[in-house]
Amino acid sequence: MNTMDGNLRELYQEVIFDHNRQPRNFHDMPEADRHADGHNPLCGDQLTVYLRVKDDMIEDVSFVGHGCAISTASASLMTEAVKGKTVAEVEALFKDFHALLTDIPPERDFGKLAVLTGVREFPARVKCATLAWHTLHNALIGEHTPAQTE
Structure with a gap:
């Protein structure tokens, strides 16, 4: 691995650690108009995603739960x-993000989400990285069966 790859990997790891230590939008949302639960039995991740949708726009989003980093x-x-x-746009991003981790990623600017590309190297961890997304999808379509990555 060259120095540039090593520096980039360290930066990505730091962003992941930061979002794990101080997750953004981590709170209940009593005023949510949609929500869904998710569970990854492989490593015990459990979460609930809350949404407030207005005029087909994600006005607010949050999550609660526990899981791996x-x-x-x-x-x-x-979030x-x-x-x-x-x-x-969110459904398209979900599809593209899933492809980023499991298949041939589309040409797209993933922004900060790109820090999760290293997960591709660890197939068991892809389930950890996509659980929230599957749960978000269920909330958007009104699916009340808990999302699972198995």
């Missing part, structure tokens, strides 16, 4: 990435 950081980064976007 990857799961928590991904949920935190997800920042989707706030203010339309439901269609």
Whole structure:
């Protein structure tokens, strides 16, 4: 690994650690008009995603729960990435983000979400990184069965 790759990996790890230690939008949302639960039985991650949607726009989003560093950081980064976007934009981002971690990623600027690309190297951890996204999707479509990554 060259120095540039090592520096980038360290930066990505620091962003993940920061979002795990101090997750953004980590709180209940009593005024939510949509919510869904998610569970990853493989490593015990559990979370609830809350949404407030107005005029087809994600007006507010939050989550609560517990999980590994990857799961928590991904949920935190997800909330920042989707706030203010339309439901269609969020669904497209979910699809592209999933492809980023599991398949051939589309040409797109993932912003801070790019810090999770290293998870591709660890297939078992992809489930941790995508749990919040599957849960968000369930909240958007009104699915009340808990999202699972198994």
